[in-house]
Amino acid sequence: MASKLSSTIFIWLILLTVLLLYFYSLILPFYSTPKSSKISFKQPQLCNFFKGKWIQDPNHKPLYDETCPFHRNSWNCLKNQRENMGNINSWKWVPENCSISSHIDPFKFLELMRNKNIGFVGDSLNENFIVSFLCILRVADNGAKKWKKKGAWRGGYFPKFNVTVAYHRAVLLAKYQWQPGIAKSSSDREPNGVYRVDVDTPAEDWVEVTKFYNVLVFNTGHWWGIDKFPKEKPLVFYLKGQPIVPPLGIFEGLKVVLDNIVSHIQREVPRETLKFWRMQSPRHFYGGEWNENGSCLFNKPLEESQLDRWFDPSNQGVNKEARQVNQLIEAAVQDTDIQLLDITHLSEFRADGHPAIWLGKKDAVAIWGQDCLHWCLPGVPDTWVNILSALITSKLESE
DSSP states (O other), rough: OOOHHHHHHHHHHHHHHHHHHHHHHGGGGGGGGOHHHHHHHOOOOOOOOSEEEEEETTTTOOSSOOOOOOOOGGGTTTTTTTTTHHEEEEEEEEESSOOSSSSSHHHHHHHHHOOOOEEEESSHHHHHHHHHHHHHHGGGGTEEOOOOOOTOOOEETTTTTTEEEEEEEEEEEEEEEEEEESSSSSOOOSSSSEEEEEEEEEEHHHTGGGOSSSEEEOOOOOTEEEEEEEETTTEEEETTEEOOSSOOOOHHHHHHHHHHHHHHHHHOOOOEEEEEOOOOOOOOBBSSTTTTBBBBBOOOOOOOHHHHHHHHHGGTTTTTHHHHHHHHHHHHHTTTTTTEEHHHHHHOOOOOOOTTTTSSSTTHHHHHOBBSSOOOOOHHHHHHHHHHHHHHHHHHHOO
16 A cells, blocks of 8 residues: 555656646746847847948048148149039948948057058059048148158158058059060051060069068059050960960959969968958049040939949949959959958949049140049048058957
């Protein structure tokens, strides 16, 4: 009888335990960790400075004016009295999913960069970029001096902080040189020479100075076209000292150069150097190319709905090459420590931001056409500076 009673009690204890576990599972969610605590364990959303919109703010003013000693005359739109500069510089870039100050703090940035140097390598759009950077940083150091050492094309030294920011002109990044040919007769239609491009040899303008810089910003793309290298003076590509056979077209050559230059950077530039590749700065020629009366006399940014009509390669417009070149750049830097500085999209809006006909020289437009390629300063490149400085700051402060 006692054994039967013990068995019954044991069975009831099992049933009671199961019931208690069931009720505990029902009330457990009410005592679990609050949602706000759980969020902290999730991967934070990465800030994307490159997607957003331009918002007009009448209180938004540039940090510098036409008196900056680092100006290049044809981009000094205030001095050249470009119309509506107040309106043009009242637009500020607002990223979608993060905030960025309307202006870099040049004092804090130079203090962070103390005893460090920043180098830009590429074509005149990187020069446009660095002039903006130099004029902004000068706000924090009036003793800034022009600096043209180590083969730099343009630069500035900021003695209060022992910081150098300089530009090395290398429009193709790879070494290239003119090789004259011998015409067979006065009526010979063959090229009277070619531009030899050694795809695996970086240009001397920058290859020896990369270890001087703690930050490097590369670009190329605007010289890769038949307007710079027509069929009468074509590019011919060499690898390991021999012509590439069959010959490459311009875009095919650009791809090979990008692959080789990126490989060189990864192999030879110190790993601790911060490396950026600035993607294409879009052109805004309306109605034709620069030599076909193309113009950019706009007073406000484009609407987003207009961008594809201007820049989508499938539309075969005169401004399509920026997105085409970007595809090659993205492929070349994939799986490297080179960070893309993708200023293309935000700059596509700003058809109003170019010098256009206000070039500072009387006959410049008649000779060269409107400038719908470079940017007024102060202007759109100031936003590039804000973003680049934010990325540099984030990286250095995280070390």
